[in-house]
Every structure is written in C-alpha cells, then in structure tokens.
Amino acid sequence: MDFTISEKMKTILGMIDEFVDKELIPLESEFLTKSARSLLPVFEEKRRMVKQMELWAPNHPKEYGGMALNLMEHALVSESLGRSPLGHYIFGCQAPDAGNIEILHQFGSDEQKEKYLRPLVDGKIRSCFSMTEVELPGSNPVMMDTTAVKDGDDYVINGQKWYTSSADGSEFAIVMAVTNPEAGPYLQASMIIVPIDTPGFNLVRNIAVMGHAGEDYFSHAEILYQNCRVPQSNLLGSEGHGFVIAQERLGPGRIHHCMRWIGICNRAFDLMVARARDRIIAPNRKLATKQIIQSWIGECAAAIQAARLMVLHAAWRIETVGKKDARKEISFIKFVVANVMQKVIDRALQVHGGLGMTDDTILAFYYRHERAARIYDGADEVHKISVAKRILKEYEGRQVR
Ligand SMILES: Cc1cc2nc3c(=O)[nH]c(=O)nc-3n(C[C@H](O)[C@H](O)[C@H](O)COP(=O)(O)OP(=O)(O)OC[C@H]3O[C@@H](n4cnc5c(N)ncnc54)[C@H](O)[C@@H]3O)c2cc1C
Numbered sequence: 001m002d003f004t005i006s007e008k009m010k011t012i013l014g015m016i017d018e019f020v021d022k023e024l025i026p027l028e029s030e031f032l033t034k035s036a037r038s039l040l041p042v043f044e045e046k047r048r049m050v051k052q053m054e055l056w057a058p059n060h061p062k063e064y065g066g067m068a069l070n071l072m073e074h075a076l077v078s079e080s081l082g083r084s085p086l087g088h089y090i091f092g093c094q095a096p097d098a099g100n101i102e103i104l105h106q107f108g109s110d111e112q113k114e115k116y117l118r119p120l121v122d123g124k125i126r127s128c129f130s131m132t133e134v135e136l137p138g139s140n141p142v143m144m145d146t147t148a149v150k151d152g153d154d155y156v157i158n159g160q161k162w163y164t165s166s167a168d169g170s171e172f173a174i175v176m177a178v179t180n181p182e183a184g185p186y187l188q189a190s191m192i193i194v195p196i197d198t199p200g201f202n203l204v205r206n207i208a209v210m211g212h213a214g215e216d217y218f219s220h221a222e223i224l225y226q227n228c229r230v231p232q233s234n235l236l237g238s239e240g241h242g243f244v245i246a247q248e249r250l251g252p253g254r255i256h257h258c259m260r261w262i263g264i265c266n267r268a269f270d271l272m273v274a275r276a277r278d279r280i281i282a283p284n285r286k287l288a289t290k291q292i293i294q295s296w297i298g299e300c301a302a303a304i305q306a307a308r309l310m311v312l313h314a315a316w317r318i319e320t321v322g323k324k325d326a327r328k329e330i331s332f333i334k335f336v337v338a339n340v341m342q343k344v345i346d347r348a349l350q351v352h353g354g355l356g357m358t359d360d361t362i363l364a365f366y367y368r369h370e371r372a373a374r375i376y377d378g379a380d381e382v383h384k385i386s387v388a389k390r391i392l393k394e395y396e397g398r399q400v401r
Pocket of ligand 1: 137209372377382385
C-alpha cells in the first residue's frame, strides 16, 4: 500500500483542517447548549462558505455539484471532518443523505434523480432512511412487518419504524417495505421513496437518545406509516431488490463512518494530551507526569494508529479487489474502530475528571452519541460472527500442522 498523499489532497485537507478549527470547533459550545433548529441560519452560512471554497459534497458526483473524490481521498476528508460533530453536515457529506445519494445515483430513474438527487447533493433538502422496526430485530432485517401493497398505480405502505435518523425536517424518506412476501427472504423487500408530507407519513416523536431527543438533522424519529400512498414510480431500482441495493451502500459508507470515528479519536486524543500536560495535580506536578496517564496516552495512540491503518487497508481492498472480496475487512473495521473510539473517548473523559462530564468540552457529547456506533450499521456481535463464519469456511479442508 502506498500512503503518499497527493499535493492536491494535502491542499484540500489543509483547507478543511483550518476550517474545522476556525469555523466549526468555536461553534460547538452553542451547538451543545442551543436547539439545533435555532442554529440553522448559522449552519447555512458555514455551508455557503464551504461552497465558496469549492469543498462542498466531497464524495458526491461532479455532474450533481460534488467534488467526486475517490474512496481513499474521501476517507482522509472524513477523518478531518470527524474532528467536529458538525463537520460532515457542514460539508454536505453527512449520513444518511450520503448513502441515499449513492443509491439514488446508482439506481434512481431520471425523474427521481432530477426531483430528489440534485437538490439533495446541493444541500437544499435532506432525506432519511427508514428500515429498522420497533418490534423486530434490526440485526436480522429480513424479519420485516412493514408492507407496501399495490393498489391501482400506487403503493400503500403500512408499518412502524424507528431510528429513522434525521427524519425531522427531511423532504423524503427511503423506506424499506415488503412488496414480494412470496419471494425468498432477501428478495421480499423494496426501497420506496416517500415524501414526508404524504398523508399517512406520521412522525410520532423524536426519540430521546441518551437523554436528548434532538431536532432537525440531529435527531432520530419514530415513524408510523398508515395507509401511506405513493405512486409506483417512487420505487427505487427493481421490486424485491431492497436488500440488494442496501448491500451497495455498505462498503464505501463503512469506510466513511470509520474514518469519521478516527477523526473523533484524534480530537479526543488531542484533548486528553493537552489536559494531561496542563492540569496540575500537586505542587509542580502535572497530570502527564503520572505513569498511568502516560500508559493511556501510549495505548490510545497505538490503538488509533492500528485502527486507522485497518480502515485504509479496507478502503484499499475495496478499490483493488472490490466490495465482495473485501467483506471480511469491511466487517473487521466496524467493530474494531467503534471499540477503539469508545475506549479513547472514555480515557480522554477520565483524564478531564469532573470537567469531562460537563458540556464544557465536546467529550461528553461524543461519549453519549458515539456509544451507538457499536449498535447501528450492524452490532459488534453480528460483525464478529460474520467474520468468524467466513474464517471458518476458509479453513474448510485445510490441513493445519
Ligand atoms: C443512533 C442510531 C441511529 C440509527 N439510524 C438508523 C437509520 O437512520 N435508519 C434505520 O433504519 N435504522 C437506524 N438505526 C437502527 C439500527 O440499525 C439498529 O438499532 C441495529 O440494526 C440493531 O437492531 P436492533 O436495535 O433492533 O437490535 P437487535 O437486533 O434486537 O439486537 C440487540 C442486540 O442483540 C445482539 N445480537 C443481535 N443479533 C445477534 C446475533 N446474531 N448473535 C449474537 N448477538 C446478537 C447485539 O448485541 C445487539 O446489539 C439506528 C440506530 C441507532 C442507535
């Protein structure tokens, strides 16, 4: 693997780092204390600045106004943006829109692309992805109760979803619903675009997650679909291909998520080291003089480096052998990086003592919000089992002495 960063990317990353430091990190105390909706005009202004710098939508297609960076390039961008919880949103590459953009680009009809994809990449609208159900295991999503039944030229959708992230204020949802109950388990569901002003699309509540319901982009909703009727032309891709399309979002999306988490690790680590160097714990004694703190610093630095290399390696595998053959590496990074991040945030918070528990630093926010990384996009256990099964298969018929 070649780790050289091109001159073009060095310039881009330098500009992004400077923007995050100067424009976003200073905004975080307001972000932590005010409602997200009240800050939308400020966020809009920052987004305008990003567009002026021609750094908008780094991973999205050029013909729709993005920069079309490749997977490795965007991985590095994602790491830089991860240093602030506002990074991806302000640069127009936030989940779940990023994944929705990918699948609309790949599977959308011309009409869907004009109506939904173009304004989405432009940041004029937002979207959400509605798959997980309240009563059934998200870890085994083929168990799905939501149905979309054909009636005339329409689909009529009924079901109860939750954790439809960022539904509040979105223009449309991409909903997974069973359209072909007689087919095999992975060919029963379809993805359907549902504008949220459709009668029967009921946003029940923004769920309180770790004590905070949030709003607008920074929220997770419960949605009740009650006889929600949309034209059949809102089907994304082919009928029954919902899981096939979902697989397509997986590889590159995982790299972006994991590099965002590495960015979070870097930020928490910086805060930890700075605090250890500054905090006086006895006359003429800084916290950093204590061996246990030095040990945490060493451990965290090595863990971040190892996790980062794993993600870059997985990205390289996707680019060189393709998503299918890189499945093991794609699963590895999900649980390894999520756990490294959790440990690094925890250590950084501990080093800050009581201050770490407050919202005077970003650490408590990360501690609350990023715990979910071990659950969404496949829980730790699911990925470990899937990796183990693959490995066990590789050993079939192999003589080991
Ligand atoms: C912050 C956040 C944002 C989310 N955003 C979205 C979104 O935008 N759209 C969306 O559709 N969904 C979203 N989700 C939902 C997420 O995808 C599910 O929570 C996840 O798939 C797990 O499903 P579940 O919660 O039903 O847990 P379950 O499937 O009930 O699993 C519970 C636990 O059981 C264990 N487990 C599960 N399967 C196995 C197994 N085979 N072997 C051993 N142990 C197992 C794991 O520890 C797991 O955590 C989000 C979730 C969170 C927390």
